[in-house]
Amino acid sequence: MITAIQRLGRSGIDLTQGLGRSGVFIAKAIVRPPQLRQWFGLLCGEIYQLGVLSLVIILVSGLFIGMVVSLQGYHTLVKFAAQPELGSLLALSIVRELGPVITALLFAGRAGSALTAEIGLMKASDQLAAMEMMAVDPISKVIAPRFWAGIISLPILTLLFNVVAIYGGYFIGVHWLGVDGGAFWNNMHMAVNFRLDIVNGIIKSLVFAIAITWIAVYQGYYSVPNPSGVSQATTKTVVVSSVFILGLDFILTALMMGGW
Amino acid sequence: MRSKTAEFVVGLFILAGIAALALLAFKVSGTGHIMSRKTYEVNAVFDNVGGLKPRATVSLGGVEIGQVKSIQLDPDSLEANVTLSINQKYNAIPDDSTPSILTQGLLGANYIGIIPGADVDPDAVLKQGSKMMPGKSAMILENLIGQLIYGMKSDKKDDAKTTPATITSQ
Numbered sequence: 001m002i003t004a005i006q007r008l009g010r011s012g013i014d015l016t017q018g019l020g021r022s023g024v025f026i027a028k029a030i031v032r033p034p035q036l037r038q039w040f041g042l043l044c045g046e047i048y049q050l051g052v053l054s055l056v057i058i059l060v061s062g063l064f065i066g067m068v069v070s071l072q073g074y075h076t077l078v079k080f081a082a083q084p085e086l087g088s089l090l091a092l093s094i095v096r097e098l099g100p101v102i103t104a105l106l107f108a109g110r111a112g113s114a115l116t117a118e119i120g121l122m123k124a125s126d127q128l129a130a131m132e133m134m135a136v137d138p139i140s141k142v143i144a145p146r147f148w149a150g151i152i153s154l155p156i157l158t159l160l161f162n163v164v165a166i167y168g169g170y171f172i173g174v175h176w177l178g179v180d181g182g183a184f185w186n187n188m189h190m191a192v193n194f195r196l197d198i199v200n201g202i203i204k205s206l207v208f209a210i211a212i213t214w215i216a217v218y219q220g221y222y223s224v225p226n227p228s229g230v231s232q233a234t235t236k237t238v239v240v241s242s243v244f245i246l247g248l249d250f251i252l253t254a255l256m257m258g259g260w
Numbered sequence: 261m262r263s264k265t266a267e268f269v270v271g272l273f274i275l276a277g278i279a280a281l282a283l284l285a286f287k288v289s290g291t292g293h294i295m296s297r298k299t300y301e302v303n304a305v306f307d308n309v310g311g312l313k314p315r316a317t318v319s320l321g322g323v324e325i326g327q328v329k330s331i332q333l334d335p336d337s338l339e340a341n342v343t344l345s346i347n348q349k350y351n352a353i354p355d356d357s358t359p360s361i362l363t364q365g366l367l368g369a370n371y372i373g374i375i376p377g378a379d380v381d382p383d384a385v386l387k388q389g390s391k392m393m394p395g396k397s398a399m400i401l402e403n404l405i406g407q408l409i410y411g412m413k414s415d416k417k418d419d420a421k422t423t424p425a426t427i428t429s430q
Contacts, residue, residue: 048266052273091288156277163280166288192289
């Protein structure tokens with residue numbers, strides 16, 4: 001009985017310590033001034049690794065999700081003879097919710113786990129310790145470029161996902177299911193507001209980007225320095241990021257729909 | 261990885277993101293639509309706006325000429341005050357035109373249709389801040405059904421009154 005309560009207390013203390021450590025860690029990554037000559041090259045390399053290499057999965061998923069939403073939406077709307085509204089259904093679902101959330105989940109799975117694994121392996125093979133001994137700050141050379149690269153890549157990926165999904169849905173809706181093309185785009189224009197829907201979608205993807213990249217680099221940097229530790233850290237990144245994405249999505253949607 | 265290819269590809273990636281944003285802004289949300297060109301505002305008054313919402317279409321002869329900007333209740337006269345934004349290029353609408361609230365299809369969204377007036381004076385047109393003639397209110401389905409039922413009931417009462425007379429008179 002007593003040991004159980006002790007264990008509970010221990011995990012509570014560990015959790016709080018972990019939160020504090022991650023906060024201090026990310027503050028160091030943001031605040032330390034970069035050495036501008038190397039900085040651009042490092043950042044570019046990281047955007048390539050995180051953003052460009054994720055393009056395939058994001059674009060293919062976007063296409064299929066747009067097509068499925070359009071197909072399912074059509075079959076429900078046609079019961080109310082409301083299929084001209086398919087455009088607004090598709091655009092609002094994608095731009096407000098599916099775009100940011102699914103892109104973030106895919107990004108967490110692909111880029112987040114890659115980040116954690118890379119940094120975890122650097123730690124396990126003592127590369128980070130070696131950098132410190134050479135007076136090269138591992139945080140500003142390894143962590144910070146990856147952090148900023150993630151924050152830049154995810155909103156761009158979200159926008160590309162949105163575009164591909166909407167066009168995919170357009171092709172299925174108009175050219176296969178026979179919805180009137182003019183009504184499709186027109187109703188979409190009336191339903192989608194740039195400031196309220198598209199900008200809010202971008203804000204969501206920024207918040208998700210910060211959460212995913214923060215969790216990924218933290219888990220990598222503080223992983224147990226052996227192979228099973230790295231694999232645990234990678235799994236934890238994906239699981240914790242996914243939970244945070246969905247939780248933050250709900251909170252942000254509640255704030256946005258409530259009109260901020 | 262700092263090769264020239266990687267930098268080029270990252271540049272393309274960022275350009276693609278910006279292009280996607282522009283595409284979303286113009287093709288999906290309709291910014292750059294009829295309403296971002298110059299518009300002027302006019303005021304219309306209705307007893308009942310039904311389901312009319314802001315950004316609903318304003319049309320003349322079936323052609324979209326503007327949007328509903330805002331709907332407010334006048335606290336003194338208790339009438340609905342609707343502000344319409346009309347595209348500048350339609351600046352010859354006579355100022356005795358009547359706005360009315362119509363429904364798209366049978367159960368669709370409400371929109372405002374303007375029936376042009378007969379005033380031929382080229383100066384008597386709608387301008388920024390003009391007040392239109394009082395408008396025809398929205399058709400409320402429940403009121404219509406109520407009228408129909410009331411109409412049916414009074415028909416039945418008339419039948420009930422006349423039937424005994426016809427029987428006895430025969």
